[in-house]
Amino acid sequence: MKISSSKNRGYTLLSILFLLGTWKVASMLIGSELILPAPEQTALSVGELFLEQDFIRIVSATIVRGLLGFAISFLLAIILGTWAGISAPFHAFLQPILVTIRSTPVISLILLALIWFDVGQVPVFIAILTMFPFICTNIAEGIRNLDPKLIVMARIYRVPTRRILKDIYLPGISPFIFSGVSSAMGFGWRAIIIGEVLSQPQYGIGTFMQNAQTYLLVDKVIAWTVIAIVLSYLFDQLIQLIEKYSLTWKYHQP
Amino acid sequence: MRHSLKYIGLVILVLLFLAASCKTGRKEGNQDPVKVTTLRGPAGISMVHMMDSSTQLDGRQVHYQIKNEPMQVRPLLFQEKTDFAVVPTNMAAILYNKGVNYQLAAIPVWGTLYLFGSDPQIQGWSDLKGKKIHLMARGMTPDVMFRLLLKENGIDPQKEVSLDYSFPTHIELANAVASGKASLAVISEPMISMVMHKNPKVQPLISLNEAWEAYADSEIPQTALLVHKPLAQSNPSLVKDFLKAYRRSIQWINHHPRQGGQRVVHYNILNNADVASQSIPRCNLHFEAAYPIRGQVNDYLKTFYRMNPDIVGGKIPDENFFFQK
Numbered sequence: 001m002k003i004s005s006s007k008n009r010g011y012t013l014l015s016i017l018f019l020l021g022t023w024k025v026a027s028m029l030i031g032s033e034l035i036l037p038a039p040e041q042t043a044l045s046v047g048e049l050f051l052e053q054d055f056i057r058i059v060s061a062t063i064v065r066g067l068l069g070f071a072i073s074f075l076l077a078i079i080l081g082t083w084a085g086i087s088a089p090f091h092a093f094l095q096p097i098l099v100t101i102r103s104t105p106v107i108s109l110i111l112l113a114l115i116w117f118d119v120g121q122v123p124v125f126i127a128i129l130t131m132f133p134f135i136c137t138n139i140a141e142g143i144r145n146l147d148p149k150l151i152v153m154a155r156i157y158r159v160p161t162r163r164i165l166k167d168i169y170l171p172g173i174s175p176f177i178f179s180g181v182s183s184a185m186g187f188g189w190r191a192i193i194i195g196e197v198l199s200q201p202q203y204g205i206g207t208f209m210q211n212a213q214t215y216l217l218v219d220k221v222i223a224w225t226v227i228a229i230v231l232s233y234l235f236d237q238l239i240q241l242i243e244k245y246s247l248t249w250k251y252h253q254p
Numbered sequence: 255m256r257h258s259l260k261y262i263g264l265v266i267l268v269l270l271f272l273a274a275s276c277k278t279g280r281k282e283g284n285q286d287p288v289k290v291t292t293l294r295g296p297a298g299i300s301m302v303h304m305m306d307s308s309t310q311l312d313g314r315q316v317h318y319q320i321k322n323e324p325m326q327v328r329p330l331l332f333q334e335k336t337d338f339a340v341v342p343t344n345m346a347a348i349l350y351n352k353g354v355n356y357q358l359a360a361i362p363v364w365g366t367l368y369l370f371g372s373d374p375q376i377q378g379w380s381d382l383k384g385k386k387i388h389l390m391a392r393g394m395t396p397d398v399m400f401r402l403l404l405k406e407n408g409i410d411p412q413k414e415v416s417l418d419y420s421f422p423t424h425i426e427l428a429n430a431v432a433s434g435k436a437s438l439a440v441i442s443e444p445m446i447s448m449v450m451h452k453n454p455k456v457q458p459l460i461s462l463n464e465a466w467e468a469y470a471d472s473e474i475p476q477t478a479l480l481v482h483k484p485l486a487q488s489n490p491s492l493v494k495d496f497l498k499a500y501r502r503s504i505q506w507i508n509h510h511p512r513q514g515g516q517r518v519v520h521y522n523i524l525n526n527a528d529v530a531s532q533s534i535p536r537c538n539l540h541f542e543a544a545y546p547i548r549g550q551v552n553d554y555l556k557t558f559y560r561m562n563p564d565i566v567g568g569k570i571p572d573e574n575f576f577f578q579k
Contacts, residue, residue, distance in 0.1 A: 034352045035332065114420045115435070122420070200392050200419035202412070207392070214393035215564040216348050 037219040045223035054203065059227065061203035062123075065192050066235075069127025070185065076128075077135035077180075084136070085143025085173075094136070102133040106191050110198050123195030123204070130191040131184035138180025142173030178243040182236060189232045205231075287315035288492070290338040291330055294322050294523050295424070296363045296443055296537040297340040297477050299530070302517040304503035311499070312492040320523065323423055324394070331356055337482045338496060342395045344566050346478040347555050350575045351567030356480040357577040360497060361547065362504060364538040365463035365474030367396050370446055371431060371438035372455040379407035379460065386416045388439040390427045395476060396462075398558055398565055400440045403465045431456060444524055444533035451529045463538065475551050478544070486577055494579055501541040507534055545576045 020039050027038040037045075049055055084091040109129055113122045146168065154164050196206020205224055212220035288311055292298045298320050305318045319336075321327050324345055330336045331354050339356070341349070346358055375381055382404070389397045397419075401411040409415060421427040421436065428445040430436040432452040440462065441449075450456050466474050479500065486493050507514040515531030524530045544551060558565040 032353070034354070119418055119420050198420075198422065200422075211393050214391070216352050216567065217564065 034216065034218060037222065042219050042222045042226070045219040046226050049220070049223050049227065058203045058205060058208055059231070061201070062192060062196065062205045063231070065123045065196075065204070066127060066185075066188060069124045069188060069192065070131055070181075072124075073128045073132035073184070074135055074181070077132055077139055081136040081139030082143060084140040091140060091144070094140070098133045098137055101129055104129075106130065106194060110195055113195070114199060119199045120201050122199040123192045123201070123206070126191045126195040127188045131188045134184035134187070135177070135180040138176040139173060142176030143169070145176070146172045174243075174246060178239060182239050185235050185239065186232060189228060189235070193228055285314065287317045288338070288496070289336045290316060290318045291327050291336040292318065292320055292340045293324065293327070293477075294320050295445075296366050296539060298521065298523040299444065299507065299514070299518050299534060299537055300362050300504050300539045301500070302503070302514060302521055302523070303506040304499045305521060306517060308496075308499040308503075311495050312489065314492075320521065322425065323391075325391075331480070334482060337485050339480045341478055341480060343475050343478040343551065344395055344398070344555065344558055346480055347571050347575070348565075348567035349480075350571045351569055355483045357483050357486055358478050358544040358551070358571075358575055359481040359486075359493065359577040360479040360500065360544050361475040361477065361542045361551065362479055362500065362539060363477035364540060365466065365476050366443040366536070366538055367399065367440060367462040367474075367476075368443075368446055368458040369400070369438065369440050369460040369462065370449070370456060370458040371436070372434065372453070372457075373437045373459070374457075376438065376459045379404070379409060379465075382409060382438075383414050385438055386418055388418045388421060388427055388430065388436040390419070390422055390424050390441070392419045393565070396440045396442065398561060399462060399466065399474075402557065402561055403462060403469065406469050407465070443536045443538075444518075444530060447529045447533035447536065448524060448526070451526065451532075470553070470557060472550055472553065473538075475542075475547070475554050481577055490579060493577070497541075497543065497579075504539045504541045508539060511535060543579070545578045548573075548576045551576075 023036075023039050027036045030036050033041070052058075080094060084094045106126065109126055110122065113125045117125055150168055151164065154168060193204075193206040193209070196204035197210045198206075200207050200210065205228055209221055209224040212218075212224065290301070292301050301318065309316055324341045327336075327339050327341050328345070328349070331339060331341070331349055334355055338359075340362070343358075343361065346356070349356060350358070369376070369382075369387070373385070376385075387400075389400060391397060397417075401417075404411045404415065411417060418436075421430045421439075424441055424445050427436065427439055427441055428449050431439050431441070432449045434453070434455075438459075446458060450458075463474055466472075481493055481496075507517075511531045511534040514534055515527040515529075518524050518530035518534075519527045524533070552570055555566045555570055559570060563569065
């Protein structure tokens with residue numbers, strides 16, 4: 001989602017116009033609101049969603065699930081990822097586990113979770129399992145990519161451990177953490193919404209998406225999708241903002 | 255650059271082609287088989303006799319197919335790939351109101367829903383307070399009807415009970431009750447008989463049909479037989495013959511539950527003939543042509559409409575919803 005120059009910005013705009021144009025043409029060709037409503041009609045439906053009395057509750061329920069899942073997986077990933085980064089045997093031990101979790105289809109996780117947990121917990125569980133491997137792998141890789149000579153040198157000059165952590169480890173691995181978090185969140189939101197569709201908690205974007213599907217309100221299904229995309233995009237921007245901020249902060253330290 | 259443009263062009267072409275192919279309907283040749291789509295449940299049971307006896311109508315083959323869930327029937331109706339189909343009545347109204355080209359021809363199934371489970375404390379509605387009740391498919395008939403009846407019986411469905419939708423289809427929900435994973439659930443025949451056969455602790459606790467009759471003073475026109483409108487217009491006599499055969503099929507199975515049970519197993523609707531035979535009288539099958547009872551059907555839909563207009567597709571269907579012979 002990074003836009004590097006004004007020339008590329010033109011292409012980004014073009015791509016969005018292309019998407020909307022294709023959508024419009026397709027909806028005109030199909031000629032049935034029921035199968036594919038026009039983009040402008042969907043825009044109206046998005047507007048209507050904002051006016052729905054439970055809108056804030058529905059969206060915030062999904063956000064809370066996402067953040068909770070993220071917090072848990074981040075914590076786990078810091079602990080296990082750091083350990084795997086430092087210790088090669090543990091890295092070898094953890095690798096197959098991470099690969100297994102990552103290769104398991106999201107839908108099988110959900111089907112199992114529906115049996116194991118209460119409805120409200122299912123999307124969170126799914127979020128944890130989809131996000132954790134990304135962050136964990138990236139933290140471990142970040143640490144393994146640090147120049148060991150740099151650390152040896154710091155030790156020789158008797159630099160305090162706290163400073164080694166702060167000035168060598170943290171800057172070295174933070175790009176890895178941020179890219180891990182960014183892709184984890186991207187997958188995480190999608191997984192949470194699938195989880196909500198199937199587990200039907202009282203509030204949640206997925207619950208209402210499914211409801212709209214049952215009642216054949218195709219414009220509303222797409223409108224909720226737009227909300228989900230915007231949500232994911234906003235969080236991605238937020239992560240980038242934090243990354244930028246932490247970089248400036250790093251270089252302005254005395 | 256040239257290359258990528260070519261690819262973009264190709265993608266657009268493919269999309270346009272797909273869009274165009276959605277639009278062109280299929281041509282109706284007279285020798286095409288008549289396609290009938292029913293559900294693995296009471297509606298399927300109601301048709302076993304005609305599956306045996308009515309394999310030809312008006313010189314055309316009749317092909318029957320049985321789907322597990324109404325959601326699997328819906329796309330066939332959008333694409334107009336079936337001549338007759340069975341779906342829940344409120345789904346029929348939604349489809350009609352959204353311009354899908356089918357009419358309501360008859361109501362064959364009249365209320366097969368029960369609250370059932372292994373919780374012996376439940377004697378009446380007030381015992382449900384604080385309980386967890388499993389429902390399938392949020393927004394479909396069992397769910398909206400149960401929530402309406404809870405409210406009618408003084409229970410707030412949002413606060414005083416906990417409704418769980420984690421088993422989305424009636425087969426999964428039935429298995430959950432049979433294995434004891436769900437202690438209370440709203441479900442339809444013949445699944446009730448099947449589960450009671452597997453787990454003798456499970457009992458029907460509250461009949462939604464009786465509760466509905468007490469509330470609305472009318473039986474539940476639960477399931478709808480739809481007919482493809484172009485067929486109804488071009489060949490009304492075929493439709494009439496079909497409806498006649500369907501009426502006979504329902505009469506036959508109500509009078510022959512024992513043989514009927516075996517046919518139900520033969521068509522793979524259930525896997526146990528005894529269970530099927532027990533279930534048949536409880537399936538509440540009787541054939542009513544839709545047009546004469548349109549008032550009753552609309553009253554039923556109005557009840558849902560008052561709850562949430564979306565349940566019936568935003569409005570009460572007009573006269574043209576009903577097939578008139």
